[in-house]
Each structure stands twice: as C-alpha cells, then as structure tokens.
Amino acid sequence: METTTFAATDGFPHTALVGVTGPARTIAVQGDPHTALALASVSKPLSAWGALIAVERGLVDLDEPAGPEGSTLLNLLDHTSGLPFEGDRAQASPGTRRIYSNAGFDALGAHVAAAVGMDFSEWMTREVAEPLGMTEIDVTGRPSAGYRASIEDLLIFGREVLRPALIPAALRDLALMVSREGLKGVVPGYGSFDDNQWGLGFELKGAKSPHWLSDSFPPETAGHFGGQGSFFFVDRSRDLAAAFLSGVTFSEEHKRIWPPLTDEIVARYAQG
Template sequence: MDMTTFAATADFPHTALVGVTNSAETLALQGDPQQVLALASVTKPLTAWGVFVAIEQGLVDLDDAAGPEGSTLQNLLDHTSGLPFEGDEPQHAPGARRTYSNAGFDALATHVAGAVGMDFAQWMTQQVVGPLGMTSTDVTGRPSAGAQSSIADLLAFGREVLHPTLITPELRDYALTVSHEGLRGLVPGYGTFADNQWGLGFELKGAKTPHWTGDTLPAETAGHFGAQGSFLFVDRSHDVAAAFLSGVPFGEDHKRIWPGLTDEILARYGR
C-alpha cells in the first residue's frame, strides 16, 4: 500500500483525506484513514445499498409504491419521484424530470424500515455496515445526508461496489445503469443538464460538463459527492474506487482540485 501525497491537493487549504482501492485491497492513502468526518450526501449510496439488500431478501421491490402518489421505490432511488430537495410537496409527476431530493431518500428509508420491521439505521448496521467491517461508520443520522465515516470504511464500501458480496452482481449492474434515460435535472453546484444521468443511489458521469471528476474518467463512472466536501467514485472499467473527505462545506476549492485529483488517481492506480 502506498502512503502518499497527491499533487492535486498540494494547495488545498483544508484537510484532504484521500484513499484508493481496487476490488481486492487498499492501494493508496493520504492522511489518517481512521479519522471520522461527515459524509453529507455520500450517505446516499450507502443507504441505497441497504435498500438493495432488502430487495435481495425479498422484503421490498423496486416497483413498490413509495413516496408521493404514483411514485415507486425506483423513483425515489433515482431522484424522479417529484419530491423537492427538501419538503413533502411534489414538484412534478413521477418520472417527468430528475429532481435531486434529500426528502426522497428519507422517504425511501422510511418505506424500507416499515418493510423490514426495524429502524433503518439498525437495518443498515446489521446488513451493510457490520458485514463490511465499517467499524468507524455511524448511520444514525438522516438516511439522505447524515452518516459519518472514515476513508478506511469508504474504501471497504468501494470494494463492495466493485465486487459485491451483499447483493448479486446483476443488481449492482442494474443500479449502476442509467435509470429513466434522457431526463433534465440539476446537479447541485454544477448546474442543469439536459441528460442528467443517474443510476439508483449513484450519480453517473455520462456526458456532463463541467463535472466533479476529471476528463479521463469514463462516462460509466458512478459515485456521489457531498456538501461537506466529500466524494466517492467507482470506475469498474479500471477496477478502482476512491474516496475523499475534508469536513468543510463544499466550495470552489473542491471544484478546483477534484477533477485533477480524480485524473491523478486513475493515472496512478487504474488498471
């Protein structure tokens, strides 16, 4: 394993915790891999994984009615339910547009909790966080944006996405495929895109420009970034996943360094 410093973070004025893994092992670390910081919306892929485990166990289904009238579990997962960023009043019919929604992910967790018969945080601890050995991760906050974790734990989750053990590869592949193609929508901090591609719980890079990942990362790159200056990306084609934590609000410094950092990670560690 490489204990390293990434050139792209040299003039970043905050904490820059970085980790890189392939499907088998950690490849590189910068900073303390056990330091726990807020994930903000990087919570969403973790929450989605808990939903997928419930699907595999036959407790819920992507076609279940969930959220506002006419919405399904899949609509909540891919931000097409019509719910706004925050609040309960739908902004449009399900499937008409991609409206990024914390409220949708909280509703998702509420639906799953009812189906599995326990608090969603308890379900996540038993079915995702515990089995993956994510001992530093706290999922008791909002399912949309309230988890805290470490680089070491995020890399464990990245390995799970690259080589799933809790769900089938087929469900993983479906989750990382564009859901409801060709929909306009906003990526917070980056603008509105005519084709705002998302899978289930994961943003897909697609043809978005500008984007928080660099130009060398393929369109199929899946991941998420968060309002506390965090990211996780998974590039299956190069068998690499990487995480970043800073613990400060997302801003221009993150937008400035992240594309170069993700390009540097892929150049150094992608297969």
C-alpha cells in the same frame, strides 16, 4: 498499502483525506484513513445499498408504491419521485424529471424501515456496516445526508461495489446503469444538464461537464459527492474505487482540485 501525497491537493486549505482501492485491497491513502468525517450526500449510495439488500431479500420491491402518489421505490432511488430537494410536496409527476432530492432518500429510508420492522439505521448497521467490517461508520443520521465515516470505511464499500457480496452482481449492475435516460435535472453546485444521468443511489458521469470528476472519466463512472466536501467514485473500467473527505462545506476550492485529483488517482493507480 502506499502512504502518499497527491499533488492535486497542494494548496488546498482544509483537511484532504484520500483513499484508493482495487477489488481486493487498499492501494494508497493520504492522511489518516481512520478519521471519521461527515459524508453529507455520499450517504446516499450507502443507503441505496441497504435498500437493495432489502430488495434482494424480497422485503421490498423496486416497483412497489413509495413516496408521493404515483411514485415507486425505484423513483425514490433514481431521483424521479417528483419530491423537491427538501419538503414533502411533489414538484413533478413521478418519472418525468430528475429532481435531486434529500427528501426522497429520507422517504426511502422510512419505507424500507417499515418493511423490515426496524429503524433504518439499525438495518444499515446490521446488514451493511457489520457484514462489511465498517467499524468507524455512523449511520444514525438522515439516510440522505447524515452519515459519518472514514476513508477506510468508504474503501471497504468501494470493494463491495466492485465485487459485491451483499447483493447479486446483477442487482449491482442495475444500480450502476442509467435509470431513465434523457431526463433534465440539476447537479447541485454544477448546474442543469439535459441528460442528468443517475443510477439507483449513484450519480453517473455521463457527458456532464463541468463536473466533480475529470472529463477523462468514462460516462458509466458511478459515485457521489457531498456538501461537506466529500466524494466517492467507482470506475469499473479500471477496477478502481476512491474516496475523499474534508469535513468542510463544499466550495470553489473543492471544485478546483477534484477533477485534477481524480485524474491523478487513475493515472497513478489504474491497471492496464
């Protein structure tokens, strides 16, 4: 593992923890990889993984009713349940709009918890964190945006997404595919897009611009950013995953450095 400094973070006025991994090992880190900071919405891909484990076990089904009337578990995972960012009153019929929703992911956690017979945080600890060896993660907060973790934890998760052991590769592939193309929706902090592409718990780059990922990334790049200045992405075309933590509210400073930082990561560490 290389300890490094990324030029794109020069002048960033906050903590800038960065990590890069391939499918087998951590490649490079900037800062302390074991400092746990708030993930905010980067919690969502992790919660989605916990839900997909329950799907694989046959404890829940993607097509079963969950959330508001007419919605399914799949609708909660791909932000098409109709639920708003916060609150329990649906704003649209399920499947018709991409409404980015913390409420939807909290409903997802509650639904899975009822099906598996334990708190969702216990399920996440037992079925995700412990099997993967994520020792610094705290999953006791909201499934939508309440977790804390270290760069090391996120890189472990990145390796799981690249080479899944907890779910079949086919289910991973489904999670990273566009779920319902052509739906308009908002990416918080970046605006409205006519085709706001998401998988199951993962945002997909698609053709969105401006974006927190560099425009050089392929459309199928999957990940998430969070309102506490965090990001996580998996670029399967380059067999690479990376994470960023700052522990402070997302701002114009994050928007300034993230596209060049993501470009720098792949320029330095992508193979081939």
